[in-house]
Amino acid sequence: MKHFKRAALILIAIILVIGISGFGYVYSKLNKIYVKDDVVKNTEEQGTMVEGITNILLVGTDGEYVEKGNRSDSVMLVTIDTNNKDIKISSIARDTYVDIPGYSTEKLTHAYAYEGIDLLKEVFKENFDLDIDKYIAVNFTSFMDIMDELGGVEVNVEEKDIKEINKYIDACYGYYKNKDENDKEYITESGVQRLNGYQALAFSRIRYTDSAFARDNRHREVAESVYKEFAQKGIDTYKRCAEIVLNNTKTNISPIEMMNLAYTVLKINDKDIEQFQFPLEEYRNGHIISKQKGWVLEWDKEPNLEAWHKFIFGEE
Structure with a gap:
């Protein structure tokens, strides 16, 4: 359950990062949503x-x-x-x-x-x-953009999930705002590896190789990795992530x-x-x-x- 806690801490951190920029900035951003x-x-x-x-x-x-x-x-x-x-x-x-x-x-x-x-x-x-x-x-x-902003996330892709994740990559790439600038990349091997935004979203959506509960575990694995990457970044990255969430x-x-x-x-x-x-x-x-x-x-x-x-x- 620690993964849920860390995901919650990320949201709290984003609110605090916006807050240090001053009342006017906070109010204008929050008023838009x-x-x-x-x-x-x-x-x-x-x-x-x-x-x-x-x-x-x-x-x-x-x-x-x-x-x-x-x-x-x-x-x-x-x-x-x-x-x-x-x-x-x-x-x-x-x-x-x-x-x-x-x-x-x-x-x-x-x-x-x-x-x-x-x-x-x-x-x-x-x-x-x-x-x-x-x-x-x-x-x-929008979390695809956040994961790209963080430089990707590290997760463990199992052999049985490769075909399924590549199927979802086709769907998730369609939402990717930079798809005209970057070619679609599929997963070719199993093991711990760094995934970009649309690959990580595809990984999170796998649901037919095991169970809905295993799918929830993959959500938590991504959240854990996002937390680790987020903790290593500076205030400029935090502010850009806040912009992405609020938009x-x-x-x-x-x-x-x-x-x-x-x-x-x-x-x-x-x-x-x-x-x-x-x-x-x-x-x-x-x-x-x-x-x-x-x-x-x-x-x-x-x-x-x-x-x-x-x-x-x-x-x-």
Whole structure:
């Protein structure tokens, strides 16, 4: 789980790097990604809101579009608990089998593709009894540019994955902004090696040579390598990475709120970020449910939600 912690530290570091450039710069950059909600909910209707606890939904899309039209390849819930001075991260499996209002019972990942963040928040309310107030959505293809900015990342490519990674390279190269300047390069051998942006994204998307859980391990391996490269760079690289992230992000957190949250995280200074994987291994069943809906994770509602809510809100 240390990989999740290090990935979270990267995001926190990016916020801090922007912050040292001055208030005006911070405000102008954050204001570009701020999308004000049309409707403000009545606090009496928000049954899972607890004073002192802020939940932020982090969504990473698997294509070019951050609004909708692409699936949510990664979904995480970051909990900032000022009552107990804790930072917590919940990782929700993309194949979790859920009821999508207006559609059908499908994988969680499809909700964002249908109608974007509003439908995904509705899915959280209907299936997990969680009211989502704040969110940050990121176009994950932008991380190709970050990895190139860092000079690539080192990962271990297994022999069985070479054919599959090259298949995804064809797709990922299509998103690559420098494709007219650089020829497409395939992986020709196994072992530890340095991958560029579109190769690393292709590596992260491998899913048919083993399992969805092995795919999550590859995500963490890439995050680990990004962290190591990031830690060795200077402030100019940090600022360029911040620009890349902000240009491919939308959020309903205002600039002032964002800076306050960054300050709060700094003040908490949690060096041991707690992790939760939903659904729990002992209360889930991964299988192919039908030809149309493919491989999904069915889950036992009561024990999973009881454990998850306790993780987020505490014993009470």
